[in-house]
Amino acid sequence: MNKTLIVLGGPTGIGKTKLAIQLAKKLKSEIISADSRQFYKELNIGVAKPRKEELNAIPHHFISHISITTPYSIGKYEKDALNLLQKLFKKHNYIMMCGGSGLYIEAVTNGLNNFPKIDEKIKIELEHELHKSGLATLIEELKKIDIETYKKIDKNNSRRIIRALEVYRSSGKPYSFFTNQKIKTRNFKTIFLKLDMPRNILYNRINERVDNMLQNGLIEEAKKIYKYKEYQSMQTIGYQELFKYFDKKCSLEEAIIEIKKNSRRYAKRQITWFKKSKYHVIDPDKENTIIDFIKNSR
Numbered sequence: 001m002n003k004t005l006i007v008l009g010g011p012t013g014i015g016k017t018k019l020a021i022q023l024a025k026k027l028k029s030e031i032i033s034a035d036s037r038q039f040y041k042e043l044n045i046g047v048a049k050p051r052k053e054e055l056n057a058i059p060h061h062f063i064s065h066i067s068i069t070t071p072y073s074i075g076k077y078e079k080d081a082l083n084l085l086q087k088l089f090k091k092h093n094y095i096m097m098c099g100g101s102g103l104y105i106e107a108v109t110n111g112l113n114n115f116p117k118i119d120e121k122i123k124i125e126l127e128h129e130l131h132k133s134g135l136a137t138l139i140e141e142l143k144k145i146d147i148e149t150y151k152k153i154d155k156n157n158s159r160r161i162i163r164a165l166e167v168y169r170s171s172g173k174p175y176s177f178f179t180n181q182k183i184k185t186r187n188f189k190t191i192f193l194k195l196d197m198p199r200n201i202l203y204n205r206i207n208e209r210v211d212n213m214l215q216n217g218l219i220e221e222a223k224k225i226y227k228y229k230e231y232q233s234m235q236t237i238g239y240q241e242l243f244k245y246f247d248k249k250c251s252l253e254e255a256i257i258e259i260k261k262n263s264r265r266y267a268k269r270q271i272t273w274f275k276k277s278k279y280h281v282i283d284p285d286k287e288n289t290i291i292d293f294i295k296n297s298r
Contacts (some may be wrong), residue, residue: 003089003188004298007034007105010195011267014207015274017050019195019284020098026291027094030059032081034099034108036121037075037236040068042225044243045218045236067221068225068233078107089188094294102273109192111184116171127160131230146174154269158261159232160188188244191297193290199271206263214256215240222246229247237262 006027008020012241024031033039036049041064049063061084085108088095097105130138138161143150149164164175221241228234229243238259245255282290 002093002298003108004094004294005085005188006094006096006294007109007190007192008096008194009034009100009102009105009192009270009279011270012048012100012263013209013267014195014197014202014273015284016098016100016195017048017054018095021050021054022136022264022287023290023294024058024096026287027092027096027294029092029094029096030061030088030245031096031098032084032108033060033062034097034101034105036074036101036104036232037097038063038099039066039072040233041063041066041226042068043221043233043239044234045213045216045221046236068228068231074104074107075112077104078112081108086186099271100272103238109186109190111186113178113181114171115167115178118166118170121167122166126165129156130162135161137293139160141165146176148176149174149179154266156235156237156265158235158270162232190195190298191294192276192279193282194274196271200266200270203264206267207260210238210256210263218242219252219264237266258267 006023006029008016008023010016020031027211035047037043038049039062040047050060050259055063060075062081085095094287099105105120125139135155135158138158139150139155142153142161142164145168146164153160153164155161167173167178175273216237219242221238223237223246225234225239226243226246229240234240234243241255241258244250244254244258250258280293282293
């Protein structure tokens with residue numbers, strides 16, 4: 001237990017990347033991304049991927065390592081991340097994990113539950129239902145069969161909704177039955193840190209960031225990947241709204257308003273997730289204090 005994983009979480013747009021790089025430099029560490037949308041090579045502007053100079057400043061992992069056409073599950077991420085940590089801990093005492101995808105962080109630090117094997121027919125069935133009847137119908141089904149998961153789940157994330165229903169239809173037991181199982185132990189210590197700021201300031205930053213993304217070419221990027229819009233990886237804020245604009249279902253102005261609104265809603269859900277007591281709020285302007293806290297927590 002002399003090896004430590006330092007998790008830096010928090011909502012989108014709060015400045016995790018910058019601080020993670022600063023801390024990694026001081027700790028002579030490397031960074032594992034826990035942002036499930038930055039995994040994809042084709043997504044850059046819309047997922048606020050670190051800039052080239054940031055990626056060059058410190059070794060980063062799980063950024064642009066797969067294509068949007070490649071199925072990639074949270075279970076696969078757990079295995080890949082644990083295998084990587086085993087290698088990285090041979091040369092580092094500290095490794096940084098940075099991102100806002102709370103469930104992915106949880107998978108690596110606490111382990112996934114033993115879910116049942118999913119019948120391929122059920123996967124196809126649910127995909128068909130999603131396209132035929134829409135996400136709202138699937139959400140309503142989830143509400144009836146598993147109110148606990150319904151209350152917690154991101155209702156804009158079709159992948160998560162489908163996953164919960166796959167588990168129920170395959171096993172006859174609600175998704176929450178499996179998530180309530182005992183967590184696994186790890187052979188490294190974990191320190192959970194998070195960034196926080198007043199809600200109104202964060203929301204203003206998110207709105208400004210969307211404007212910057214548009215100025216930097218988000219629309220052109222979305223056009224290039226429009227042909228992949230049916231893939232689950234494309235159920236991503238910033239792209240799905242522009243796809244509706246391309247399909248003439250809304251104006252560009254309406255799409256931009258929706259991107260900002262959905263980004264703020266996503267941040268709100270992340271804030272709720274990272275309210276867990278194990279996360280320590282830190283001040284990004286006090287690097288030395290953070291470093292002292294990390295070293296004294298070992």
